[in-house]
Amino acid sequence: MMIGIALLLYYVLEAGGGYAAIMENIHANHPEMLEPLSGGHMPVGLYLTQWILVGICTIALPQSVVRGISYKDTKSLHKAMLIGTVVVGFMNIGINFTGILAHGVLTGPLASYGGVDYIIPKTIVTALPPALVGLAIIGPLAASISTISGLLIVASSAIVKDVYLHHAEKHGRTVTGRQLRRLSTLATAVIGIAVFCIALTPPSLIWLINMFAFGGLETAFFWTLLLGLFWRRANKLGAVLSMGGGTIAYCLTQGLGFKFMGLHQITIGIIVSLAFFLIGAYLGKPQEERVLRAFFPSAPDLEELGDGQQEPCPIGEGKNT
The missing domain is CATH 1.20.58 (Methane Monooxygenase Hydroxylase; Chain G, domain 1)
Structure with missing residues (x-):
């Protein structure tokens, strides 16, 4: 994916006549793209909710969590954090930057290219030599797979x-x-x-469906994952209420088109999900002490385990902490 992005950026610059020529084209035909708020098309609220929707809350996406909890050891986890930061940062900055520069290559109206979902594939086909088109398309396909x-x-x-x-x-x-x-x-x-x-x-506008699904998954699992791992008072009732109540609120506001202060419905879902988690945590049955000892060990517990002893894991037979 990183190779594909680098190739695409190079050939987009070449096809557009260089960075200066592309920027002149954008300045002449799309001047709003050079403004922080894109001439009113990119309000501050959208910036904020995009940071939440495709930034902070993505740690709770199941397809990410299932990989995040499968690390071999602590050393591997630390390496993964460094590698992941570099790779994700490169891909986010690289593909967004390339998408903007693509305006210097695809100069026609958006509808003529089949809509937003087809911009990057059309850019690849237009800008890259035929021999490299397949290599560049492998990147997005690999990500999808x-x-x-x-x-x-x-x-x-x-x-x-x-x-x-x-x-x-x-x-x-x-x-x-x-x-x-x-x-x-x-x-x-x-x-x-x-x-x-x-x-x-x-269906048309796959990216909208994708963002809706991301928001629902994040609403359901964000607080359950975060507070479940780091808050002693977290319990089953809080998790169930958070997942159910937050998801229902998110889906209803999406269906009705309701927004609070112009913010994306993910903000409503996350807030409602947190409120339900707190209600369940304080009204429900506290977590068993043996489970708390496994996830929140005290100093004496750590000293006992420091001699190579292992305590039975409370979340599955035959496993050890």
Whole structure:
């Protein structure tokens, strides 16, 4: 992806006659793009909510969390934090910068290129030599495949482990590892086929659908993840109320088109989600002490574990903290 972005930026500059020529073109045809608020098309509220929607709250996206909690050891996690910062920063700055410069290459009206979703692909086809077009397109495809694979894993795991396995254990039925693998494969295949069928006739403005889904996932899981990991008082009732209440509020305000002070509905969803989490945390049953000891160990607990001893993990049999 990084190679594709670098290639695209180079050839966009070349196709547009250089940076100075592109900026002159933008100044003549799109002067609002050179203003901080884009001539009123980019209000301050939109800046704020975009930082929330595609910035801070993305730590709670399931497809990211499932990778974030799968690190091998602390050293690997620290490396991942450094590498991730560089890679994500490069891609965010690089692709947004390239998208702006693309106005010097794609000079026609937006509708003539098929809409917003097609700007980068059209830029790739227009600016790059034919031999490099495939290489550049592999980048976005790789990103899509990576995200889709993570979402498929999360979705099939939620169905098989969080629903089926929990129900089976509750009723005293034993589920073997072989059965779990078969069910996981089946669930992943069914979801994948359904998504493939939907993709045969893709809806317009996919980016809007994508942002709506991102906002819903962030509203549901942001406070559950953040407070669940770092607040001793977090409990089950708070998590359930936060996920349910926040998501309902977000979807309703999206459907009704309601905004508070012109801000994106993610702000309403996040605020409502936090309020419900706090209500549940103070009204619900406190977390068990054995669980708190595992996630919030005191100094004596750490000294005991410092000699190589391991304490049984309260969230799964056969696992150790």
